Amino acid sequence: MDKYGYTIKPKKEQRPAQLYHKPDLALMTTFQLREICRREKIIQGVVNPMDREDLIRVILRYRGADEYFLIKKRDEAGLAAAExxxxxxxxRERRDLPLTCSSRIAAYKxxxxxxxxxxxxxxxxxLAGTNAFIVSGDMTVCAILNLLPMGRRRDCLYLTMEAESVCRESEVKNYSLYCMGxxxxxxxxxxxxxKYDFTPGYMEVYRIPLLDFEVREPARLPIPAAMDFGTSNTTAGVWLDQQYFEKMGLRDGERGLHMNQANYALFCDTARDWEETPLLPDGRLKDGEEYQALIIDCGGGTTDLSSCRFRVWDxxxxxxxxxxxxxxxxxxxFGGNNITWRVMQLIKIALVNRLYPGELKPVPELLSGFDRDVFRYVDENGCAALYRELGSEYEKAGQRIPTRFREFENQGRADYYKVKNNFYLLFGLAEKVKKEFYGHVxxxxxxxxxxxxxDGAADAAARIQAGKWTLSVRAGRGLETIKEFPDVAVSVxxxxxxxxxxxxxxxxRFMEPMYEENALEDYSIIRLTGQPCRIGMFRDALKEFVPGKLIRFRRQDSPGGDPAKDAGLKMTCIQGALRYLRDRQYGFADISIRAGEPAVPYQVTAYTHTGEETxxxxxxKRSARSGIISRNLEDLTLTLYLKDPEGRERCQYACRSSLADFEEKTYEEIREIYGEHILQADTDDIAGREARFFVWAKPGEWAFCVVPVYRGDGKLYLxxxxxxxxxxxxWMQNFFDGTK
Structure with a gap:
C-alpha cells in the first residue's frame, strides 16, 4: 500500500569528509578555523570559545588528514637499508587494485x-601520500618516488620525486614499480x-611491471628562455625545435609541448599552451619603409607608454x-590593481548600506554623478573631482568596516588581524568580480x-561566495566578526x-600632449598590451585621439572559446622576445635593436630665496634635463621637489652641504669629471660665498644628480x-601597505 506520513531523517547524499593538514590550518585566521568547525559540525569548536591553537588541535582531532611520511632526500645508509x-x-603481491601507469619512465639527472x-x-x-620504489630485477632500488594528490583532484595520483632523491639505472633491467599501503x-x-632496526618478515605490495626506466642528461635549450616579471603575474616561454625533441626523446604534443613552436607557462595558474599572435601585422609591410608604433602596456601596478620605429627589408x-x-x-x-581598488570601494560602500541602512548614500545615487559626458568632464576638471564624493563615502564606510590595518599596528593583535583580514577579503572579492565581468561574455x-x-539577488547571472565568519564590523563593543556575509550585488x-x-x-595623460603637437599622425600602429586592456573602455578612450583602425587589440582563441582563459595580451611581450631569439638563432633575420634615451615623466623644482619656483x-623633454640654482653657503640644506606632469608634488629630497664637504678644484678638473654637465660659463660668474647647485637627469639609471660648486677667495671648490x-x-602608490 502507499506510504503516508513524514520521514524524519530523509536520506541525503553523503559527501566525503574534508580532511585538513596542520601546515594549511596554521596559515588560517581564527575566524576561518571557526568556520571550518561550523561547516564540519565540530560542536566543541563552535560552542566553546577557543583561541587559534585550540581550534587547530580540535580540527586535527576530528578532521585531521594523515601525516605523510615521504622519502625525499638521498641517504646512502638509508638506501642500503631499503635494498x-x-x-x-x-x-606478497596484492592484486585487488587495478593499478596502471606509464610503462616507460624517464628521469633527468x-x-x-x-x-x-x-x-x-x-x-x-x-595510496595517497605514500612512497613508491622503482626496483630492478636484482632488487636494486633505482628511484624513490612519492604518490601525491594534486590539490583536491580525486581522479588520479601523481608520481613525484625531489631533485635530491635517489635516481640511478641498474645493469640488470627488468624494472618494476612497487607501491604499498x-x-x-x-x-x-x-x-x-x-628508526626501524630489523628487517620485516614480509611486506604487502602492488607491483607494476615497467618496460624501461631511464636516467637521462638534461638537454640544453636551443635558444634562451624568455620571462616577463610582472607586478601581478609572471610568464615564461621557450621555443622548442625538432632537434630538442629528438634529444629529449619526446613526441610532438607529449607533456603539452609542441615542436617548432613557442611553449608558454603562466606562473599564476596551471601551465597552458597559448597560441601565437604575430608581432608585426602580416602582409602590410612595404620593403624598406619606416613604420612607427606606440605601445601602451597596462600591467598590474603601472601603465607605460613606449614608442618604436622600425623598417624591414627582404x-x-x-x-x-x-x-x-x-x-x-x-x-x-594606474594598473590592474587600481581597477580592483575601485571595485573594492563600491563593494565596501554597498556592504555598509546593507548592514546599516541610511548611514551612507545608496550606490545608485552615488554613481548618478558619473552618468554624464565623462570624457569632457575629465578634460575640464580632472579625474580627482569626479571621484571626490566616492572617496568621502568610502572614508565613512571605514568607520564601520575598517580596512586600514596599519592604523591598528599599535593596538591589540586580534583587532589588527581582523582589520587586515577585512582588507584582503574585500580586495580578493573585488578581483574576482573584475575577472568575472571582463573574463566572461x-x-x-x-x-x-x-x-x-x-537567497540574495535572484536576477544575478553569477555568484561569488564569501565565507562565513570572515567580515569584522565596528559595533558598540569594538570590532565584532559577523557570521553571515551580507548579500550585495554589482552590475556591469x-x-x-x-x-x-x-x-x-x-x-x-599619455595621448593629449602628442595629440596637441600633431605627433600622433606619424604612428601607423597603436598597440594595447597587458591583461587590464581586455576592458573595452581602453579602446573607447583611445578613439578620442586616434582612428579606431590604428588600434591593435586582438584576443587569442582560447581553449573552449572561454575568454577567461585568454592570456594573449599578457603574452605579447614573451611572444615577441621568443620570435626575436628564434630568428637570430636560425639566421632568419638580421635584427638591430637600438634603445633610445627614455623620456622622464617627472620634473624637479626648487625655490629661490625670493620664493620663486624654478x-x-x-x-x-629630452632637451631640458639640467638646471642650476644658487644659495649662500653655510651649513645649508637645499630642498628639491619631485612633481608629476600634472604638477602634483610626489616627493621631497634634501641635499645637505657644508664647507667640510668641498675640495679645491680647477675648472679643468671639474670638466674632466662631469663633462658638459657643468659648463665653464656657469662657473665663471659664481660670486664669493655663493654655492651653485648643478642638477641633471640620468635617464638610464632613472635618477638625477646634484653637485654643488662653491667659490671662495677667487678659487673653485667642488x-x-x-x-x-x-x-x-x-611615495609610489601601494595598495597593500595598510593605508587603504
Missing amino acids: RAFKESVL GCAIRFYDGLTLPWEAD RRESEKMYRIYHG RRAAYRIEIDTAYENGDTD GTLRIALSSGSGE YELELLLKADIYGVIR VLIQSL GKEEAFYFENDG
Missing part, C-alpha cells in the same frame, strides 16, 4: 619530477631513516630589421553572499560608470655628488 628490506623480506610531468596512477585513497610505506620510511638570405625604441611616458598610479550582474545561492553598468573616468584619465629638470632616484617606495 636489504626488499631482498630479505617476502614480498638533478631534476625533480612534478605534477606537470604527467606520471599518474588511478586514484586510491589508501600507508602502513607498509611508513615502515619503509622508518627503515630508510634508521634580403636574399634573410630579413633585415632595424628597430629603434624608447620609453615615452608612464603612470605609477554576457555576465551582467554578480551577487556576493555567504549563502549557497538560494555600475562598473562601467565607475571605471570610465580612471581609464580615460590615464589614456588622456624648474631644474623638465618633464618629458662639493660631494648626491644621486636621487625618481621613484621609490616612499
